[in-house]
Amino acid sequence: MRNLSEDTITQAVLARHKDAPDARVKEIMTALVQHLHAFAREVTLTEAEWFEGIRFLTEVGHITNDQRQEFILLSDTLGLSMLVIAMNNRKPEGCTEATVFGPFHVEGAPQYALGADVANGARGEPCFVRGHLRGLDGRPVADATIDVWQADETGLYDVQYKDLQRHRARGVLHAGPDGEFHFRTIVANAYPIPNDGPVGRLLQALNRHPWRPAHLHFMIKAPGYETLVTHVFRDGDKYLDSDAVFGVRSSLIAEWVRQAPGTAPDGTRLDVPYYTLDFDFVLNPAPAGAR
Amino acid sequence: MRNLSEDTITQAVLARHKDAPDARVKEIMTALVQHLHAFAREVTLTEAEWFEGIRFLTEVGHITNDQRQEFILLSDTLGLSMLVIAMNNRKPEGCTEATVFGPFHVEGAPQYALGADVANGARGEPCFVRGHLRGLDGRPVADATIDVWQADETGLYDVQYKDLQRHRARGVLHAGPDGEFHFRTIVANAYPIPNDGPVGRLLQALNRHPWRPAHLHFMIKAPGYETLVTHVFRDGDKYLDSDAVFGVRSSLIAEWVRQAPGTAPDGTRLDVPYYTLDFDFVLNPAPAGAR
Numbered sequence: 001m002r003n004l005s006e007d008t009i010t011q012a013v014l015a016r017h018k019d020a021p022d023a024r025v026k027e028i029m030t031a032l033v034q035h036l037h038a039f040a041r042e043v044t045l046t047e048a049e050w051f052e053g054i055r056f057l058t059e060v061g062h063i064t065n066d067q068r069q070e071f072i073l074l075s076d077t078l079g080l081s082m083l084v085i086a087m088n089n090r091k092p093e094g095c096t097e098a099t100v101f102g103p104f105h106v107e108g109a110p111q112y113a114l115g116a117d118v119a120n121g122a123r124g125e126p127c128f129v130r131g132h133l134r135g136l137d138g139r140p141v142a143d144a145t146i147d148v149w150q151a152d153e154t155g156l157y158d159v160q161y162k163d164l165q166r167h168r169a170r171g172v173l174h175a176g177p178d179g180e181f182h183f184r185t186i187v188a189n190a191y192p193i194p195n196d197g198p199v200g201r202l203l204q205a206l207n208r209h210p211w212r213p214a215h216l217h218f219m220i221k222a223p224g225y226e227t228l229v230t231h232v233f234r235d236g237d238k239y240l241d242s243d244a245v246f247g248v249r250s251s252l253i254a255e256w257v258r259q260a261p262g263t264a265p266d267g268t269r270l271d272v273p274y275y276t277l278d279f280d281f282v283l284n285p286a287p288a289g290a291r
Numbered sequence: 292m293r294n295l296s297e298d299t300i301t302q303a304v305l306a307r308h309k310d311a312p313d314a315r316v317k318e319i320m321t322a323l324v325q326h327l328h329a330f331a332r333e334v335t336l337t338e339a340e341w342f343e344g345i346r347f348l349t350e351v352g353h354i355t356n357d358q359r360q361e362f363i364l365l366s367d368t369l370g371l372s373m374l375v376i377a378m379n380n381r382k383p384e385g386c387t388e389a390t391v392f393g394p395f396h397v398e399g400a401p402q403y404a405l406g407a408d409v410a411n412g413a414r415g416e417p418c419f420v421r422g423h424l425r426g427l428d429g430r431p432v433a434d435a436t437i438d439v440w441q442a443d444e445t446g447l448y449d450v451q452y453k454d455l456q457r458h459r460a461r462g463v464l465h466a467g468p469d470g471e472f473h474f475r476t477i478v479a480n481a482y483p484i485p486n487d488g489p490v491g492r493l494l495q496a497l498n499r500h501p502w503r504p505a506h507l508h509f510m511i512k513a514p515g516y517e518t519l520v521t522h523v524f525r526d527g528d529k530y531l532d533s534d535a536v537f538g539v540r541s542s543l544i545a546e547w548v549r550q551a552p553g554t555a556p557d558g559t560r561l562d563v564p565y566y567t568l569d570f571d572f573v574l575n576p577a578p579a580g581a582r
Binding site for chain 1: 303307310318326327338372373374531541
């Protein structure tokens, strides 16, 4: 420990952790130090580059506040978030896959009856969504809560509007006893992630765009099943192959079907075109004993 | 790119960087993403642990300001800083080794004549430092600037005192034409790195102490030689084997020799014990053409 060099320092750091009281903390920090050092060695990181990294992280820290989480954005754009989600949501073949949660979910969104318009004034073309919730065994899922949220036609979530006093284009629904659900909303559109900060500049340095393909968020909870956090992506979107946060899974792409003006699925008469989206979700049974 | 899973996501992220205009940025980000993902896979990072990491980095960002750089402290305590310094300061056998720069250097410290007391009022036992600067070929180094800085007897640097109007225990000296230097200061003491923030809590979770062994900082610049940033460590310090930032190299440990009250090396009469420190530095010639 008195003769540290580039060859001995990693082991010296790990030896210092040997008495960490929590085995999991020790395991995580051991792997972290090894990979951090291996990274620096692999690229022979210069002192100037190291300092640029310090500056970058400082900026990420300083732009982060209650409204904006630039570290999550960094994790999302480097694919770390999606990797963690995929590893922690390994579901049997046939279950609907999970994807990133994103930063725009709100606890306590308005509750709506089936068939209601969750847009609540958000601007966009009308869209009627419907589907069924089933378990992996094909049985209908009863007593499910469906939390939906999305961006409006300008690509913004309600929480991104300053001074907006009510929730728009988000809501909580309760599916029928047979797992059926339907509601009205607006068509989802592609939008760029916040790109006026250090993460935006990193994407630019990598010649990457900040866009996410159009999607509708779902969080579905039902007794006896694992909670499912996912999106449905809009087929045909030009960013499906280059989602800035790597959230796309083929099984989650669906068609928003354009319909001519006329009588909508909820019986209202529309004199503008509207869209319909049908999507069924398959939930994974929770392990016995789990709630 | 439409079917990302935990097995395919790393390659998908790397593919996205393929058109990065700067080859070095691309190289660094490729290695970073690979190691970041490998780390998460190796420990099967949970979603809760991932979020704890986000929280930790956010806190590091929020405590960092103009006076305090918690990201550098994090890099130091994880051994990354010392690794980067070692890799970028590979010197031939026989040269004085480099170590961490630390956060307490100040540009524009007071200039002193050889023999002066750089303590400038800082509290501590008197210490007389002297030595020679030589090149690797043994020839005296002419025209050298020696920047020294250190903590006082309470373990604090002058910049850590609020409202202190002058520099203490730091200064810039010019060595003689034969490379000789000598100055008066105070004895260096061990001190803890700032440990009231997230990095302090991390050290605690790893059962690590925050102490650095006593040391005197040097930055030595001379025409025709590589700049040397290093410390001299005090032999016998109980933290030499466990420096919180991994800066110790055996070749940098020296004895602070305790002397009985009497006539000090500068001719002054001292009625308290004092210390002497003798240390010679060997500089690496700069590559031809470098300044």
